[in-house]
Amino acid sequence: MAQDQEPVETADEPASDFENIWLRLVHMVIIAVLMSMASTILGVLTVAQFLIMLFNDRQPNEQLAEIGTTMGVWMAKAARYQTAASEVKPWPWTDLD
Template identity: 55%
Template sequence: MDRNDDARIKGRLNGDQPEAPRDGMGMRLLYMVIIAIMLSLSQTVLTLLTVVQFIVMLVNTGERNQRLADFGTDLGIWMAKAARYQSAASDVKPWPWTDLD
């Protein structure tokens, strides 16, 4: 990953956040439970992605599949945004409540 990709990813994680109204504690708890389930599913998807990418690299003598790599990056950014909401570092809910960007 070159320096421009690092800057782009950093902007997606820590850039300008849309204004988000604060939810009541009951609604926040509901969102946190739903997001926790989604995070668990995303870890399973990441594990499958890792296995598939490794097999692709074995077959292609070390060449990775760029689409899988890009999907992994997007998934990681989503997971980071979800973790920020879960830890109350942000009031912005991750996709599907906001744009995936």
């Protein structure tokens, strides 16, 4: 390597890791806000589902049940990312499945 050339940075270098950790913090804050909103929505859906079951001969609304399942999967993925158990970010960065 010629002396006038600068070394090429790789993903393993500390400067890159330093930038990535701050980007992760930004993602974690956004996900924390989304989880708070999801918790509120889940509470509203819970009350709505109870009222529907109360007046519908104990039969739940299938669409609300599916929304709850999807939210539960999303919240689990979000919690895994928040606690660094996974590097996979939840929706909106990845598919919502």
